[in-house]
Amino acid sequence: EPEVTQTPSHQVTQMGQEVILRCVPISNHLYFYWYRQILGQKVEFLVSFYNNEISEKSEIFDDQFSVERPDGSNFTLKIRSTKLEDSAMYFCASSKISSEREAFFGQGTRLTVV
Amino acid sequence: TQLLEQSPQFLSIQEGENLTVYCNSSSVFSSLQWYRQEPGEGPVLLVTVVTGGEVKKLKRLTFQFGDARKDSSLHITAAQPGDTGLYLCAAYENTGFQKLVFGTGTRLLVSP
Numbered sequence: 001e002p003e004v005t006q007t008p009s010h011q012v013t014q015m016g017q018e019v020i021l022r023c024v025p026i027s028n029h030l031y032f033y034w035y036r037q038i039l040g041q042k043v044e045f046l047v048s049f050y051n052n053e054i055s056e057k058s059e060i061f062d063d064q065f066s067v068e069r070p071d072g073s074n075f076t077l078k079i080r081s082t083k084l085e086d087s088a089m090y091f092c093a094s095s096k097i098s099s100e101r102e103a104f105f106g107q108g109t110r111l112t113v114v
Numbered sequence: 115t116q117l118l119e120q121s122p123q124f125l126s127i128q129e130g131e132n133l134t135v136y137c138n139s140s141s142v143f144s145s146l147q148w149y150r151q152e153p154g155e156g157p158v159l160l161v162t163v164v165t166g167g168e169v170k171k172l173k174r175l176t177f178q179f180g181d182a183r184k185d186s187s188l189h190i191t192a193a194q195p196g197d198t199g200l201y202l203c204a205a206y207e208n209t210g211f212q213k214l215v216f217g218t219g220t221r222l223l224v225s226p
Contacts, residue, residue: 089154091156100162
């Protein structure tokens, strides 16, 4: 069964460093998303991406964040200068064009900023 | 931002009991999705409900979408320890399928 895959599963980085989280969405999906979940808290929307551009972003998604689809299969989230409060699980999701627009999530990347 | 309130927040029951989890909002949704999330993993889609009043069954899980499409419920019959997890409802904001927002979640623990 097709699935969204994310790498790495766990990333530890020093404060101020740049990190890139990678995702391979389901192949026939056209909408891509990043979410984050701070430990014990809600799953929060960060950004959605369609047709090679951001379609919506939250207030969390500030200038330190960027997304890219560098080729036909990968979808990346870059955090330019990580802060301690960026520590969270980051989930990538994808969906196809359908009336329900069901979103399927990856297993997540646990980002720890020290 | 539309708010999806789930209740209860926590539920601890014995194996074999029945339970119902609620997802409420003041907003109308074109569809609503239920997910289950286990610790350290991503949300796994269980079901999507689309039509007001719709009822969908997934083995021992019964999902209902409110007539006005503002609320939904998840009923589990004869809960098993394997049902333990965080249950999340989610819906797109009305702005057109770009932003899926999640509810506050119900954490379920089923003890043997």
